[in-house]
Amino acid sequence: MKAIVYHEYGNIDVLRLSDVDKPVPAEDEVLIRNHAVSLNDWDFGLLQGDAVNRLLNGLRKPKRQILGSDVAGRIEAVGKKVARFKVGDDVYGDLSGRWGGFAEYCCAPEKALVLKPAGMSFVEAAAIPQAAMLAVQGLIDTGKIQPGMKLLINGAGGGVGTFGIQLAKLNGANVTGVDSTAKLDKLHSLGFDHVIDYTREDFTKNGQRYDLVLDVKTNRPVSAYSGSIAPGGSYVTVGGSLVRLLQVYLSGPWMARFRKKHFRLVALKPNKDLEYINGLFISDKIKPVIEGPYSISDYQEAFRLFDKAGHFGKVVITF
Missing domain, CATH: 3.90.180.10 (Medium-chain alcohol dehydrogenases, catalytic domain)
Incomplete structure (x- = not known):
């Protein structure tokens, strides 16, 4: 599968679009075919490797080499202990703490996800979580x-x-x-x-x-x-x-x-209020503001726009 990876801390230039192995979900996880993912400040903290993020992700080099937390996609496989979702469900959520979202496929615990409303696009869903x-x-x-x-x-x-x-x-x-x-x-x-x-x-x-x-x-x-x-x-x-x-x-x-x-x-509680936002979206009371979306091949352009704070709303990358 295609993924945006990095093997050393630094700026956007250390990111590479590479072929990597598709992940395999654990018993309490689902495998998601990603359709969209959005950028967050945390991605840049992990990329640049400041002191706090090195404690989270490796002192000398990153242990997790695929960034990205706000994902939206379709479930392709489920672990045997997963009860809330099934293959074919469209879901979205925030994978903060495990990341892996800048890839065609990622694994996620079911507690990190909610069902995507039918009228919400994958691009809109990826813009929401964090x-x-x-x-x-x-x-x-x-x-x-x-x-x-x-x-x-x-x-x-x-x-x-x-x-x-x-x-x-x-x-x-x-x-x-x-x-x-x-x-x-x-x-x-x-x-x-x-x-x-x-x-x-x-x-x-x-x-x-x-x-x-x-x-x-x-x-x-x-x-x-x-x-x-x-x-x-x-x-x-x-x-x-x-x-x-x-x-x-x-x-x-x-x-x-x-x-x-x-x-x-505010100490972020990931995904806590996603169902509340779903309700507001369905009733047409809230709508994500999107910059892009950018295709995976244009990831550097998306990252550079975010880095210079030139975006309005959320920067989203699609697969």
């Missing part, structure tokens, strides 16, 4: 979004932000999006009430205060965000550098006690 879960768990589970809230999404044009605006509008929030100049018109068309070009304006210094900030980037120290949070409001981060995330984790109790502002870190 980004939509972070948006749901950031805005609803952790942020406790309510009608009338003033919300800001930093990094609004990526996967989390494009799901986040749709969820926020369903919950009656007034939403500001922060991203680059090239994405502002698209943010408006997606439903953002206000947009901020981060290349021209620092939202932490413009005097505006928000009931809830959802941060996909976490590219400032915690102290910089405090002035943007209304009294009793919340700052919720779903991604960024380990140093910044650690600052949020350690500063949260102090901020809550002395400044009456809540700083929280």
Whole structure:
């Protein structure tokens, strides 16, 4: 089978499209013929091999040599202990922790998957798992979004932000999006009430205060965000550098006690709310925003677009 593989840590140039053996599912796994897979920040952390990801995937060289977690495809074989799915089922889900998605075939435990609705394409399904879960768990589970809230999404044009605006509008929030100049018109068309070009304006210094900030980037120290949070409001981060995330984790109790502002870190629960998203998709209340899709032969173009943050929504690769 064809797969995007890497044998050493580095940049996009170490990736290769190669022929590798088709995997064999364990007793509690299914074999999926992949139709689409999307890119995530975690793929780049594993590719580049920062300190944390080397602990997860090998200190000197990667133990798992095929990246990719958000997969969508059709089941071709099932292990004897699999009860929820059968051969021929169309499924999707997040394989975080085991990866292997950038390949024509992959194996997945049944608990990592849900059935794909008939009206949802494989490309749309591959765009959902990680980004939509972070948006749901950031805005609803952790942020406790309510009608009338003033919300800001930093990094609004990526996967989390494009799901986040749709969820926020369903919950009656007034939403500001922060991203680059090239994405502002698209943010408006997606439903953002206000947009901020981060290349021209620092939202932490413009005097505006928000009931809830959802941060996909976490590219400032915690102290910089405090002035943007209304009294009793919340700052919720779903991604960024380990140093910044650690600052949020350690500063949260102090901020809550002395400044009456809540700083929280979302620890992703993969696939937890996929059935909820299925319901919203079927009722035409949410739709993935897709960049591409790119064919497997054009994987380098897809990776480079993602790496320079030139994409809007989710970058998807098809097989």
